[in-house]
Amino acid sequence: MLMGIELWTEKYRPRTLDEIVNQEEIVSRLKEFVKEKNVPHLLFVGPPGTGKTTAALCLAHDLYGEHWRDNTLELNASDERGIDVIRTRIKDYARTIPLGEVPFKLIILDEADNMTSDAQQALRRTMELFSRSTRFILIANYASKIIEPIQSRCAVFRFQPLPKEAAKDRLRYIAQNEGVKVTEEALEAIWVESEGDLRKAINILQAAAALRKEVTEEVVYEVLGKISPKEVREIIKLAIAGKFLEARDRLRSYMYSYGLSGVDVLKMMHKELLSSKLDLNIDEYTRAELLDLIGEINFRLVEGSDDEIQLNALLAKFALIGSKSRRTA
């Protein structure tokens, strides 16, 4: 990196394939590509925080050395406005010849599974069109969300969460480097709460270290308490209590002040409904009903419906179901 980013996730991101630990099989195959100076199209799949983007960046680094930035185009499907923009950027980029002795340039397309299948079809044609001068690394959480024709053109690499001990080792190493004391219980808590997502684990560690010089289990839970979406819990409670207008207004200000999408909120609601911390005083059948509604609304939103109208309809149903459940109780 040209400048040291003071976020620990960046500061301790491996720079070369050699620095990657605990993904031996993947790393050794990627090293083969570097040695041959030939890379097929690649598809990296796996849960968040398992090193997919890191592996792609390290591969670029090892392939091109110090010129890796000139030969690598990083795109994020969620931030580019549609397949046309992506195509244009790829076209412009692929027009110039690669620097150095590798005869192709790399295009890393992150969050590729956020593309619609139509967009992926268009992407497939683009990949074919520029396959002589470029290689693609597609990154996704789920292979099943990538269309077959693309999968069949790519070498697929599946990333697994780091094993517990390896993850804790990494956290310990970072803490040591930063001069931060971490208790064993704190590391255990971070491991449990980060659910295999190393990026999240490191972020928890840094935030905890910002709070206290010594990171204990309590500090970790303090951090987790601060990042948990209390707002969403309140909104659900208001709706179930039949206070529809209040719930609607809270939801609106929450969404707009945090710039959240409807799907973001639905995912939080889904999580909240399954959390033991949420006490709604409803029976299990009613809870299942609410979950079913969230699923339906989520489907509508990914289909392209209006966030606010759909969420308001959801809250109105919550309010109705809540009042019925009270009546029968």
Place this chain on the structure above:
Amino acid sequence: MSARIPWVEKYRPKRIADVAGNDKAKKAFIAWLNSWVRGRPSKKAALLYGPPGTGKTSIAHAAAIEYNLDLVEANASDVRTSQALRTKIFRAASEQSLFGKRGRLILLDEIDGISPREDRGGLEVVKELINISRHPVVLTANNPWDPRLRSLRELCEMIEFRKLGKRDITRVLKNICEKEGIECPYEVLDYIARRAKGDLRAAINDLQSIAEGKTRVTLHDLEILGYRAEQADMFTIVRYILTARTPLQARGVLSYPSLDYEMLIQWLNENIPYQYSPSLVAIADAYDALSRADVFLGRMKRRQQWSLLTYVLDLITVGVASAREKPPFKFVKYSFPQKLRILAATKYKREAAQRVLKQIAKNTHMSTRKVRLELLPFLKIINESNPEMMRKILKSLDISKKSFEAILS
């Protein structure tokens, strides 16, 4: 079919008090007539002036009935051109009523129809008539201020009639509908009244042309009048849907040809709970219909299947109005969609925040969405508890403290 009696005639007021609006003019007119009854008129003639359809002729008719007078009526310009009429009017005006016989009221309509410029003779005839008359003479005019009419004005009690208010007009229209046994939604009456611009005669004629022979009138019927939704205001449309007496009636708003249904969806989204509170059933039902309309709208646009529009329109009218357990009608103030207001008000702020997020995203190889959801909560904690660490982070990201704090607020 029997001959059509114009409703303007059929429903002419029988008493002065029943003439719509213009209370000041009515008072002045009654005072003038009473001065005749007492035998000492201040002025022998009254000149009722004002825009068309404000009750000038009607008040004369009502006075004749109320004061038990024979109405002798003529159009002022005819008096001049038709010798027979002139003779008749002059005789009626000059003859003293015999004992036991009824008095008379002479009405000369449209006095300004006599062109004072082209035909001074015409005006002389009217002045002569006033001079010889032994009965009250009523003249009407739209514009009495032509300088050549000055000498005539001096002979007359000047009584001004003003344009009628929308409320006066709708009251009369509603009355007629009741007498004719026609069910007519308020929106239709309101539209007719607005369109009439203070002219009750025009309003009654409009009503007759769309409503005669029907038992029910809808906004659809307004098309006969060349009803163009001059960007009908959303408040009216929303109220029409949310307070429709029957769900099918709510469909009436679809006759606004330039109805902005996407805007309407936003307006309904904002205002359903205001109208339907406290009924949770009604709110949930209405939102259910509205949200399905939104789904259809999305499909229609994505697949370019414009024929689906009809279902969208049905759902936002009949669908929304079909909500169960609607509370009894109440007048609520509607509000402009807050979503649109917020989006407009925070546009620059959101753009600035997006630039900061992009900058962070580029440096952390994440999408802006992930930065917002997965990194920002941690950055907030660091920002609150450890300014020194935060300062370093921001510096390494090349982001000023100020612009970072803009995304937190």
